[in-house]
Amino acid sequence: MAVRSTPDASGWVKSARQVERERLLRRRSIRSGSIATVSTLLVVVLLVWGVTASPGWERVRETFFDPEQFVRAFPDVLSGFLLNVKIFLIAEPLVLLVGLSVALVRGLRSPVFFPLRALAVAYTDIFRGVPTILVIYLVGFGLPALGLQGMPTDLATLGVIALTLSYGAYVAEVFRAGIDSVHPSQIAAARSLGLGHGGTMRHVVLPQAVRRVVPPLLNDFVSLQKDTALVATIGPLEALRQAQIHAASTFNYTPYLVGALLFILLTIPLARLTDYLAARSQRRRGQ
Amino acid sequence: MKDHSLLTVEGLWKSYHGHAVLRGIDLEVRPHEVVCLVGASGSGKSTLLRCVNLLETVDDGAIHLDGRDITDVRVDPDAVRKRMGVVFQAFNLFPHMTVLDNITLAPRKVHGTGRREAEQQALELLERFGLADKAKAYPDRLSGGQQQRVAIIRALAVRPLLMLLDEVTSALDPALVAEVLGVIRELKGSGMTMILTTHEMGFCREIADTVCFLDNGVLLEKAPPEEFFTDPKEPRTRQFLRSVLDARRI
Numbered sequence: 001m002a003v004r005s006t007p008d009a010s011g012w013v014k015s016a017r018q019v020e021r022e023r024l025l026r027r028r029s030i031r032s033g034s035i036a037t038v039s040t041l042l043v044v045v046l047l048v049w050g051v052t053a054s055p056g057w058e059r060v061r062e063t064f065f066d067p068e069q070f071v072r073a074f075p076d077v078l079s080g081f082l083l084n085v086k087i088f089l090i091a092e093p094l095v096l097l098v099g100l101s102v103a104l105v106r107g108l109r110s111p112v113f114f115p116l117r118a119l120a121v122a123y124t125d126i127f128r129g130v131p132t133i134l135v136i137y138l139v140g141f142g143l144p145a146l147g148l149q150g151m152p153t154d155l156a157t158l159g160v161i162a163l164t165l166s167y168g169a170y171v172a173e174v175f176r177a178g179i180d181s182v183h184p185s186q187i188a189a190a191r192s193l194g195l196g197h198g199g200t201m202r203h204v205v206l207p208q209a210v211r212r213v214v215p216p217l218l219n220d221f222v223s224l225q226k227d228t229a230l231v232a233t234i235g236p237l238e239a240l241r242q243a244q245i246h247a248a249s250t251f252n253y254t255p256y257l258v259g260a261l262l263f264i265l266l267t268i269p270l271a272r273l274t275d276y277l278a279a280r281s282q283r284r285r286g287q
Numbered sequence: 288m289k290d291h292s293l294l295t296v297e298g299l300w301k302s303y304h305g306h307a308v309l310r311g312i313d314l315e316v317r318p319h320e321v322v323c324l325v326g327a328s329g330s331g332k333s334t335l336l337r338c339v340n341l342l343e344t345v346d347d348g349a350i351h352l353d354g355r356d357i358t359d360v361r362v363d364p365d366a367v368r369k370r371m372g373v374v375f376q377a378f379n380l381f382p383h384m385t386v387l388d389n390i391t392l393a394p395r396k397v398h399g400t401g402r403r404e405a406e407q408q409a410l411e412l413l414e415r416f417g418l419a420d421k422a423k424a425y426p427d428r429l430s431g432g433q434q435q436r437v438a439i440i441r442a443l444a445v446r447p448l449l450m451l452l453d454e455v456t457s458a459l460d461p462a463l464v465a466e467v468l469g470v471i472r473e474l475k476g477s478g479m480t481m482i483l484t485t486h487e488m489g490f491c492r493e494i495a496d497t498v499c500f501l502d503n504g505v506l507l508e509k510a511p512p513e514e515f516f517t518d519p520k521e522p523r524t525r526q527f528l529r530s531v532l533d534a535r536r537i
Contacts, residue, residue: 015347
């Protein structure tokens with residue numbers, strides 16, 4: 001076989017056969033790349049054509065895609081959206097805290113903790129079962145009606161409480177799945193070193209469990225970001241509420257599109273981060 | 288290539304992250320031949336088997352199976368793998384399927400054999416290797432030795448041209464090694480062509496037609512077992528055999 005190139009550090013000289021093979025692979029990757037481009041273009045063109053050729057397109061364009069309304073509604077919707085972001089940023093750590101605590105309580109084995117455990121089970125059952133929007137109504141209108149002293153009456157705060165209750169239940173189950181997925185032999189090894197239940201959880205089980213559940217947790221957070229819009233139903237001036245006000249005065253729905261775009265801009269980075277983390281853990285497991 | 292060899296490996300190179308694991312391996316396997324690959328961990332034995340099964344893309348060189356270049360980029364790897372049986376160190380049985388389903392999966396879903404016929408053949412194989420009563424059991428109910436025998440039967444069920452066995456006894460309790468080696472012995476008796484990697488030097492000496500010593504990605508020495516174990520030519524081979532013997536003595 002003819003020597004074509006200089007040997008590398010390990011003494012490998014690329015053979016003529018390999019040169020030919022790499023040429024074929026390159027050609028193939030160019031071909032599959034062009035097929036992908038053409039088929040993507042085709043799909044996009046068909047979709048755009050399908051929507052714009054529909055009989056009601058003119059009406060839809062006027063009501064949902066009015067540039068003038070877009071510009072006019074944008075500042076208000078954006079200022080409302082900042083409240084969404086605030087609700088999300090406060091609710092997220094609270095959700096983590098509630099979720100983790102509930103998951104840990106459910107893992108307690110001693111009979112002394114039975115009431116706590118039962119409470120945790122009841123909490124997850126109830127708040128996973130009740131639609132988030134109902135929880136928001138109940139908390140938003142029910143809690144202040146109790147007339148308890150020190151009970152917050154600020155609508156956004158009540159929204160945060162409602163979202164935390166609802167999402168805490170989901171996240172507790174995610175954490176519990178993560179804790180259960182750590183192999184029992186890890187617990188045996190930790191206990192054999194003399195660590196108690198708490199120490200085992202803290203130093204051995206949780207670090208492994210949390211790493212495993214990061215992608216599903218982020219998924220729940222993407223969902224939480226959107227659901228901050230549900231708080232609109234009890235009245236604070238967040239993005240959806242602002243858009244509603246605009247739409248109600250002009251009978252044009254473009255402000256909703258503004259809200260949708262803002263939510264998309266917020267969730268996309270988190271969604272990409274989720275993808276990245278999932279791919280990374282996949283790679284690690286492959287090795 | 289050459290008409291009397293079933294598998295020909297020519298100038299095979301493979302590296303991971305810039306580290307060359309195989310450096311220009313040449314190997315020929317004739318029909319019905321049993322080739323044993325020995326060498327220290329990390330010498331490239333398993334990588335060589337993975338390359339032959341096209342589980343790895345090679346960096347250079349070629350592998351011919353039954354006269355056809357299987358490293359050609361236009362070759363469909365699935366079609367090649369259909370004609371090979373692979374047995375892994377950790378058995379890799381499918382835990383959600385019974386023994387019978389594990390064995391009949393490839394004949395039914397890849398080779399299009401009917402369920403009745405595939406099960407008939409599987410039961411015959413189970414009978415032949417003394418596992419007929421385990422057909423309906425799930426893998427986790429079997430001992431390691433039984434699981435590995437099932438894994439060998441699973442690989443055998445598609446009537447492969449060639450079997451690749453990668454450290455098939457390494458994960459087993461010493462008391463269970465014999466039953467698995469018995470199965471391999473029987474396969475040799477039936478004329479199966481095999482490439483195996485192993486740390487069991489005694490078994491290697493008994494079963495191999497050819498022993499190949501890999502060292503640092505190079506096929507350093509290749510000889511019939513008697514010659515290999517009594518009169519190794521290379522100093523590295525002698526050193527390796529001495530270290531294996533020392534380990535045995537302890």
